[in-house]
């Protein structure tokens with residue numbers, strides 16, 4: 001397999017990975033919306049603690065793949081602008097991970113107290129979901145640009 005088609009394959013795998021991440025985020029969002037619509041202490045944290053714990057594991061594996069499995073590492077000889085974009089995106093992983101861990105803790109506490117989700121928790125969660133979507137979208141765009149660059153479609 002030549003370098004160009006290898007990178008195109010990587011871009012496709014990144015897009016597939018990100019589709020799975022978006023699916024998981026959508027499920028979390030739907031559960032929050034459901035809990036908010038059915039407000040009341042009896043609804044507590046619902047499936048949210050379990051969904052967030054699964055997502056936390058999923059996201060860590062995903063970031064590992066991007067950092068060590070060679071997704072973005074496979075692209076060598078990047079121009080300085082693209083290199084900076086890769087660095088910036090990978091640098092966001094740690095703060096996104098911390099954000100998800102904090103949500104896991106918050107949801108687990110609500111579950112233990114059988115308490116409804118606080119406003120602060122819900123707005124923090126919505127903000128993190130938006131940050132994650134933005135991060136993955138920027139990676140998709142970069143991967144596509146890099147794959148195009150290989151096929152001579154742009155730079």
Ligand SMILES: [Fe+2]
Nearest residue numbers: 063066089139
């Ligand atoms: Fe990433």
Ligand SMILES: [Fe+2]
Nearest residue numbers: 018066136139
């Ligand atoms: Fe990603």
